[in-house]
Amino acid sequence: MTSLTQTAIVTRKIIRYGVFFLTFLIVGKIVLDASLGIYRKIFPPPPPVPTVKFGKLTKLPFPEQQRPENLTLSVETPEGGLPKLATQTKVYFMPKLNPNLLSLDVAKDKANSLGFSPNEEQISPTVYKFPHKTSPSTLEINIVTGIFSISFDLKADSSALERRPPAPEIAASTVRAYLSTANLLPEDLSGQATHEFLKLESGGFVSAPALSEANLIKINLFRKSFDNFPSLTTDPNKANVWFMVSGAREREKQVIAAEFHYFPVDESQFSTYPTKTSEEAWDELTTKGGGFIANPGQAKSGETIKVRRIYLAYYDAGIPMEFFQPIIVFEGDNGFVAYVPAVTNDYYGQ
The missing domain is CATH 1.20.5 (Single alpha-helices involved in coiled-coils or other helix-helix interfaces)
Structure with a gap:
């Protein structure tokens, strides 16, 4: 027991x-x-050392511009000053496009899939024009770069403007479906889709305040974000791929105008590069006269523009480039937008 x-x-x-x-x-x-x-x-x-395996980078191809006179900027951000940015970002390789013996045949196939006749007219050694099979529309395409434009002759047939254009979501879906028929909707062309209502006035198209007053709707298809950084074009309000869509029931009358400037990015080939601090980028923009004014906004001469947002993005130039590179974006009042190359200046070639 x-x-x-x-x-x-x-x-x-x-x-x-x-x-x-x-x-x-x-x-x-x-x-x-x-x-x-x-x-x-x-x-x-500490973050890993940047790999910089591409060596010196080509400078970003910002368009030449005359900077606005008496441009004065001040910082008024939610952070209370210049924010802290990532110390390094990825730079992606962009495959080079080379002509080959099949370039014209490929262009003919694209034209046929988009509804145009394969009976081409040569404009230059690399640019060809294709008439539409049934409507007064023309496709002009660069057989090397793949850049193309579409124009519809409204003087020859104005019936395309008789009906109200579709709602933005429907118009964007129409554009994507149209591009898909020719295998021209790459996966990374899946970013923001914006729209603008247009009306015919004095022989040209101007912005309309609402769908009820519009003759056409313009759809902008932007490239997707990379590493959670948006892809921005030379004009931040205009994509490199855009279409003006009518409300016509006939498919051949729905696309009134279009521009397609797309160049692929190889996401599997990238390298990390050190990035400028926001202080360095700010000094380059305001003191050294560097960077690019993507949109001067509507500020009056001599007026101080208050910069409200500063962040990283990628520059989608819409022209052939070796690398898809990051930029530092400055957004201010009245639509002001400016870009500064994000990679430190030591890694840019002459």
Whole structure:
């Protein structure tokens, strides 16, 4: 009996101390994990060294421009000043497009898929024109770069403007479906789709305030974001791929005008490069006269423009480039937008 009692006492002690020990381990792990998390937050590990495997980069092909006179900028951001940006970003390789013996045949196939006759007219060594099979529309395409434009002769047939254009979502879907018929809707052309209502006035198209007053709707298809950074074009309000769509029921009368400037990005081939601080980019834009004014906005001469947002993005130039590169964007009041190359100047060639 005594032996059984002692065994029970020992068993209870083992269970009690076991529970205490297990509780200690659990609480200790929680405290240790929390402590390590706080330590890493206060003392984060240094980022890996940028790989810079592409060597010196070609300078970004910003268009030449006359900078606005008396341009004065000030910073009024939510952060209360210039924000902290990523210390390094990816630079992506863009495959080079080369002509070959099948370039014209490929262009003919695209034209046929888009509804145009394969009976081409040569405009230059690389540019060909294709008439539409049934409507007064023309496709002009560069057989090397793949850049193309579409124009519909409204003087020859104005019936395309008789019906109200479709809603933005329907128009965007129509454009994507149209491009898909010719395998011209790449996966990364899946960014924001914006729209603008247009009306015919004095022989040209101007912005309309609402769909009810519009003759056409313009759809802009932007490239997707890369590493959560948006892709921005030379004009941030205009995509490199855009279509003006009518409300006509006949498919051949739905596309009134279009521009397609797309160049592929190889996401599997990239390298990391050090990026400028927001202070360095700000100094380059305001003091050294660098960067590019993508949209001067509507500020009056001599008026100080307040910059509200500063962030990283990628520059989608709409022309052939070796690399898809990051930029630092400055957005201000009255539509002001400016770009500064994000990679530190040491890694740009002459």
